[in-house]
Amino acid sequence: MSLYGREAMAFFDKLKEADAGNGKCVDCGANSPLWASLSYGTYFCLECSGVHRNLGVHISFVRSLNMDSWSEQQQQRMTCGGNTAFRQYLRQCGMPEELQSGGGQFAGCESQAEGAIRQKYNTRSAAAYRAWLAERSRGEGGAPAPPSVPYEPPPPPPPPTGCNGGAGGGAAGAGVRGASGCGSSSAGRMMQGFGS
Ligand SMILES: [Zn+2]
Numbered sequence: 077m078s079l080y081g082r083e084a085m086a087f088f089d090k091l092k093e094a095d096a097g098n099g100k101c102v103d104c105g106a107n108s109p110l111w112a113s114l115s116y117g118t119y120f121c122l123e124c125s126g127v128h129r130n131l132g133v134h135i136s137f138v139r140s141l142n143m144d145s146w147s148e149q150q151q152q153r154m155t156c157g158g159n160t161a162f163r164q165y166l167r168q169c170g171m172p173e174e175l176q177s178g179g180g181q182f183a184g185c186e187s188q189a190e191g192a193i194r195q196k197y198n199t200r201s202a203a204a205y206r207a208w209l210a211e212r213s214r215g216e217g218g219a220p221a222p223p224s225v226p227y228e229p230p231p232p233p234p235p236p237t238g239c240n241g242g243a244g245g246g247a248a249g250a251g252v253r254g255a256s257g258c259g260s261s262s263a264g265r266m267m268q269g270f271g272s
Contacts, residue, residue: 080145087151088112088141090121097160103127103193104179110141114150117157117213123186124179127193135197135206153213162205169201170235201225236271 079087092098099122101109111125112118114137120128128136146154157256166176178192196202204225211218 078145078147079151081142084144085142086147087146088154090159091154095158095160095218098158099164100159101160101179102162103177104181104189105177112139112141112154113137114139114153116162117154117163117209118159120179121190122195127179127190128197130190131194131197135202144229149213152215153209156213157209164195165205165222165224166201166227168224171199171201172227173197195229199227199229201227224260 088098098227099109099118100107100119101123101124102118103118103120106121106123109119109121109124111120111128113120113128115135119141125138128138163176167173175192175196178196179189181192183190205222208218208222211254
């Protein structure tokens with residue numbers, strides 16, 4: 077039976093009893109997330125859900141906990157998933173902790189947070205988990221645990237837009253440049269953290 081609205085929320089409350097990690101955004105730690113990715117069986121906040129949508133459905137299939145209906149198959153997927161399991165898996169794969177919680181930078185610089193989330197999900201590790209969860213939740217006798225795929229940084233993303241006023245005197249960037257703490261220095265930190 078498909079679940080919707082209050083019934084869906086009751087279902088997710090049960091899953092949260094089993095995994096308290098579901099009560100916080102898997103990407104930034106915000107409380108009481110209301111969005112989920114079927115691809116990973118994880119939960120995240122509104123801000124992070126926007127980034128997930130931008131990743132494309134092949135990377136992350138986003139649903140609202142209380143505004144979408146949840147089929148039995150989708151419920152099964154979420155039951156097999158959970159925030160804690162996913163985070164543990166990525167840690168096991170060797171994903172840097174700052175990348176795991178990189179979305180927490182939303183308070184500071186949105187494009188930086190978006191960059192961290194993009195890098196986290198565009199990895200072979202994340203892809204392996206996605207494939208495992210899909211197989212497992214279909215009841216096709218998938219392995220009880222996802223195969224550990226060592227973390228490798230994905231190729232560098234295109235330069236962030238919006239937070240960086242640009243290299244020089246572009247007049248159009250004038251409004252953006254006022255946002256302190258969110259300029260080219262943060263882009264530089266990212267290069268150091270994730271480059272080469
Ligand atoms: Zn979040």
